[in-house]
Amino acid sequence: MGLPPLPNAVKGKTAFRLPPEPSGFMTVGHAMAFTINYLYKEQYDGELWLRFEDTNPRKVAPKYFDSFRSGIRWLGIEYDREKNVSDDIELIYDYGRRLLQQGDAYACSCDEAKVKRLRFEGTACEHRGSPVDVNLRIWDELVSKWHKEGSYVIRFKGDMQSPNYSLRDTNLFRIIEYPHPLTGTRYTLWPTYDLANAVEDETCGITHVLRSSEFRNELQQLIRDALKFRRIEVIQFSRFNFKGAPVSKRLLRPLVEKKVVSGWDDPRMPTVEGLKRRGIIPQTIRQFTLQVGYTKTEHEYDWSMLLSLNRKLLDPVSKRIFFVPDPVRLKVEGAPRRKVTIPFHPEKDLGSRTIDSAGEFYVSSADLKGIAKGSVFRLMELYNVELTAAGPSPAAKYMGDELIPNSRKFQWVTEAHKDVRVTVPDVLFLEGDVYNEGSLKEVDGFAEESVSGLKVGDIVQFPRFGFCRLDSPGRFILSG
C-alpha cells in the first residue's frame, strides 16, 4: 500500500518540510509525521527542508536540536536543506513591518487579560484604529528593544466578530526577554508561529504541507493572502497516538524527574531514543507509517501492531541464540562428548557457532515442568534424552541422536554459558494515564557463550522468548 497521491503535485517541482520545535525530545509521533513527508519527497522527487521552529527562546534548548537531527538520521530520512527560523528574524521583521504599513496589523498595549476578554466579546480595543505612522514608530522601538516584555504586542487585523476566535486579531509578535540558545540576546521581539510559518513556507518554496491538525489553518491562509504569498497545499491529519504511551511532556517529564524511568531514552518511552533502545528498527517505523497512512480519524495505535511488524522485519536478519531463562542444572547420563555446529539462522546464512558439550547442561525449569519422568525430549540440535528424575534437581540419560518426530525440543546451554538479564518493557501508562507499575520486568537466565561476540545494539532472537537487543554487556532488552 502506498500513500495517496497529493493534489497539485508535479514531480520534481515539490518541496516539503520537517518543522520540529526543539523544545523536547523527538517522539514516535514526530517520526511518523516526518516519514510521511519524506515518503512524498521521494515519490515526487521533491526538496525536503529540516526547519527548526525555534521562535520561543524560553522553550528551546540545544540538546533538542540534536535529538531531532540524530533521530532523523537514524530513520534514514535524507533532507536537502536545514535552517532555523531564528536565522530569519530580520526577514520576518520585514514582513511584519509590511503588514503594519499596509494597515493589516497594529501595535497593542492592552494587557493579556483585556485582550482575552475583548476577543471573547468580539469588540476591538482602541489600538486597532491607530494610524500607520504610530504603529510604525512603536514597531521601530520594539525592534530596538526599548520596551519591556509584556508591554506591547503586534496583532494581525483579522475579524473581531469572526465565529472563528483565532481570527480575532491574533498576535504576530511579542517581546520575550530571554536569551535564545542560537541568537543570544540579539532579539527580544519574537514572531509567533503563524507569521513565522507563513514567511518560512514562502521563502523555502514549500508546495505541500503535511502536518497534524492542531494548527489554525484559516489564520495562516489569511496572513498568506495579506502578504500576497503563493497558495500552498495543506493536508492535515490527526496525531499519531499510541495506547499507553502519551507523547505529552506533562505526563512524561515527571517520570523522568522522579526517576521512575531511567531517562528520556528508557525503552518504555515513546521517544525515538526509547524506541531505538528497545530494538525497534527504522524500517519498522517507515513501513508502519506506510501501512496505517494518515487520516483525520482520532486513533490510538496498539503497540502490538508496531511490534509485530518489527518482529517480521527482524526475523530474517536475527541470529538465533540459545537462552535459558530460570535455568536448572541437568546432568545427562551416558552422554557422548559432542561438538555441534549450529547455524545462527534456520534458513538465512548468518554463520554458525560450535558448542562443545559433555553431559552437563542447563535447561529452563519452565520447559521441564510439563515433562514427566520417563518421557523423552530433545536437546535442540543435539540429541534425545529421557528424563530419569523430575523435580528441582532433574536428571536424564542419553537416548540417541536420531530425531524423533513430534518430540519436544528444548534449548540448552553448557557450563560455558554467560549470565544475562533481559529487560521486558510494557506499556508505560494504564487506562486513565496512571503509571503502570508492572511496566518493567526483568528475566535472568543463561545464554550460550556466543553472546559474548555480540556488539551493543545487536538484535538477536532468543528462540521461544523473543527478539532482544543487546543494550550493554550482559543486558538485553526485549523488543516485543
Next chain:
RNA sequence: GCCCCGGUGGUGUAGCCCGGUCAAGCAUGUUAGCCUCUCGAGCUAGCGACGCGAGUUCAAAUCUCGCCCGGGGCACCA
C-alpha cells in the same frame, strides 16, 4: 459557549467523492489446531465492525437531514 474536523470488529486501516460487484477486504488481536529441530517464529481454521434515528432510492457503509459521541482550535505555545 463558539468554530473546525472526525465516528467501519478489541486496535488500526481499505471501501465513502462517482449508491448495486460489501452477507464489508487487509493487518494486528484473540480462540482452536498443526508444526518438517524456535509454542513471542511459521502454517491452517474460527471470532469479531458500518455511532443512533429518519429520509431519498428497486438498492445506502456510501447521498440528505436531525441527534449522540470523540478530537482539535478559541495562547504574548508551536
